Every structure is written in structure tokens, then in C-alpha cells.
Amino acid sequence: MRRVAIVFESKYGNTAQVAAVIKEALGGAGVPEIVSEKVDSADVNRVATFDAILVGSPNHIGGPTRRVKKFIRNLAAFDLSGKRLAFFDTYIGGDFGKAVAKMENEFKSRNQSAVVVMPGLSLRVEGMKGPLADGELAKGTDFGKLVAEQKVDV
Numbered sequence: 001m002r003r004v005a006i007v008f009e010s011k012y013g014n015t016a017q018v019a020a021v022i023k024e025a026l027g028g029a030g031v032p033e034i035v036s037e038k039v040d041s042a043d044v045n046r047v048a049t050f051d052a053i054l055v056g057s058p059n060h061i062g063g064p065t066r067r068v069k070k071f072i073r074n075l076a077a078f079d080l081s082g083k084r085l086a087f088f089d090t091y092i093g094g095d096f097g098k099a100v101a102k103m104e105n106e107f108k109s110r111n112q113s114a115v116v117v118m119p120g121l122s123l124r125v126e127g128m129k130g131p132l133a134d135g136e137l138a139k140g141t142d143f144g145k146l147v148a149e150q151k152v153d154v
């Protein structure tokens with residue numbers, strides 16, 4: 001994996017923290033080019049050129065935020081053959097994996113060109129504003145390593 005883009009939204013900073021840990025793990029695993037940016041400043045045309053694209057969102061009312069959903073729809077308009085896509089979320093309580101599943105469906109129902117790395121990453125926060133629960137960030141590190149090891153045919 002040579003070029004990885006991470007795009008995320010974060011109201012209180014927890015999902016941003018997950019993005020930072022993933023970025024660090026990718027760098028540690030030798031990925032030479034990694035960009036990480038907030039969804040409102042991400043240029044989908046540029047993001048679509050990366051070998052792997054990771055999209056993260058806090059769970060808001062059982063799914064990704066509106067902006068993230070829109071970004072995924074825009075991304076699904078591109079031919080991403082041979083590339084890897086992966087999703088991550090943060091949630092409270094019983095909503096493990098729900099926003100991730102919705103993001104995966106949002107993409108897969110429109111575009112079958114990229115391989116979606118499954119399962120995505122879903123990390124629990126202790127309250128509305130966080131912090132991330134004990135041990136959750138370590139899963140972000142493992143996820144970054146897993147993505148770094150993916151073989152791409154682009």
C-alpha cells in the first residue's frame with residue numbers, strides 16, 4: 001500500500017483521535033504517503049486517486065453524519081477498481097458497528113469497483129463527548145496495520 005487517504009468527521013475530537021492513531025500505524029508500517037483530512041475540506045477528486053481510502057464518522061442517530069454520507073455518495077461515482085476502502089466509527093452504548101455498516105452499504109449499493117475491507121472498525125466512547133473507552137485506541141493501531149498490509153492492484 002503506497003498512498004492512503006483518511007477522511008473523517010468529528011464533533012468532539014474522538015473520531016479525529018482514531019484517525020490520528022490509524023495514520024500513525026500506517027506510517028509505522030511503512031506507507032509512504034498518508035493524508036488525513038476533515039470531510040468538509042476533503043476534495044473527493046483527489047481522494048479518489050489514493051490506493052486506499054478510509055472514511056470515519058461518529059455515530060449520529062444510528063448512522064454516519066450527513067456530510068460523511070454525502071462524501072461516500074460522491075466517492076461512489078468514481079471508478080475505484082483495485083483500490084481498498086475501509087470505514088470506521090465511534091459510538092456510545094449498544095450501537096457497535098452500526099454507522100460502519102451503513103457507510104459500507106451506502107458505498108456498496110452504488111459502487112462495486114473497490115474492495116471494502118471488512119470488518120470495519122467501531123470504537124466505543126464513554127459519553128457523548130468521549131473519551132474513548134479503555135483499550136479502544138489499540139484496535140485503531142491494529143486496523144491501520146491491517147490496511148497497510150493490503151495488496152492493491154492499481
Ligand SMILES: Cc1cc2nc3c(=O)[nH]c(=O)nc-3n(C[C@H](O)[C@H](O)[C@H](O)COP(=O)(O)O)c2cc1C
Nearest residue numbers: 010011012013014015058061062090091092095128
Ligand atoms: C447528534 C448526535 C446523535 C448521536 N446519536 C448516537 C446514536 O444514535 N448512537 C450512538 O451510539 N451514539 C450516538 N451519539 C454519540 C456519538 O457517537 C459520540 O458523540 C461520538 O462517538 C463522539 O465522536 P466525536 O468526538 O468524533 O464527535 C450521538 C451524538 C450526537 C452529537
